[in-house]
Amino acid sequence: MTEQKSVGDTSGAQSVDRALALLSLIGRHTVDGIGLAAIVEESRLNRPTARRLLLALMRARMVEQDAGSRRYALGEETYVLGVLAAQRFNLMDVAQDSLSDLAKQSGDTAFLSVRRDAFSVCIHKEEGAFPIRTHALQVGYRHPLGVGAGSLAMLAALSDEDCAEALARNAVQLERDFPDCAPDRLKPLIADTRARGYSVNPGLVLKNSWAVGVALHQPGGRVVGALSIAAIDSRMDPARQAELGAALTREAARIEARLAKAFALPDAKETAALRRSAPLGGGAAAAQ
Known part of the structure; x- marks a missing residue:
């Protein structure tokens, strides 16, 4: 029952x-x-x-x-929780070396994006030495999952149920703002991503801007973000896609190993010390 x-x-x-x-x-x-x-x-x-x-x-x-x-x-308790969360989830600090290495090795732009429910937000990029760059993704941009290589990698890494839910939730916006990334167009790309282990965005946001992406997971398997590398289409033949996919996969493994080490929770004494160090505020006056 x-x-x-x-x-x-x-x-x-x-x-x-x-x-x-x-x-x-x-x-x-x-x-x-x-x-x-x-x-x-x-x-x-x-x-x-x-x-x-x-x-x-x-x-x-x-x-x-x-x-x-x-x-x-x-209030002060959010400060405590924020410090504790930063020790476990500060993806930017954990991923910084990998982003720098990817940009240096590829010569192109490496991006770090994070998952926010059914959306992806770019939080950092590292420019490579190649003089011609693409501008399809900028720091702070928020896209429905599936729009862009990193975002597509996150979507494909979700369970079938969560993936379908994200597509249904964003269907109207995808059809309206990103018609080349409409749910029916994304489904075969999701299947390809799962088969290869990395995503390829074949210029769906900007025609001459291609990208490859790999999802990032927390210990336990939750999808939290993605690494991606974007370049002009002439630098993204199938052989180079595979090369970049392998590099991204290696760096993703490094980041996930660092996240696993960072996931140990502080003990009660550390938490109490954080509370004592929290900035003093106005207290719980009557709300009005």
Whole structure:
């Protein structure tokens, strides 16, 4: 018999989702904080609900309110969690040497992208010495999974179920903004990526910009990012695609080994020390 969730379970999950969304919203206002009116407007929650969730976050020390301005900012517990997370998930630090080596060896541009749910975000690039470069991907760009070589590698590395869900979720945007990367066009590319072990973007975003990509996994198998190398089409014949795919695969293995070492959690004493060193904030004043 299938177990059904109670109304209370659904309501509780919704509250958690809303609280986490508020935490993300407040985190985007790190310098001056954000007031309750702006929180209500940006979150589209009513005032009593926003206040109730803010109080819960403040009790957990995830959010603080400045006593003078009454504006909200991230609290000391987020600092602790952020430091702990950086020790485990700072992909940029772990991947930096590999990116430099890939750019130097290939002469082309090497990229590091991270997965954000059903999307890919480029967080760093290293330029090689070859004078002609492509500009299909820039740092900070956010694309649906499947758009670009690194993004395609991440999509193909997901389970069949998660892959189908990502394609369905992004179908409208893919059809509208990236017609050459529409779901029906991506499916054979996903199959090819799984068969080869690396992805190839044959100029689907910009015609003369080709790229090869390999997914990155955390210990346990979760897809967290991708490495890719982009070059003009004349430098991307099948032999060089295979050469770059092999280089990317080697560096991905190096990065994943470093991630495995970084995944050891700090002990309780280290965590307590981080809390003592956290910046002092406004405390849990009454939300208003």
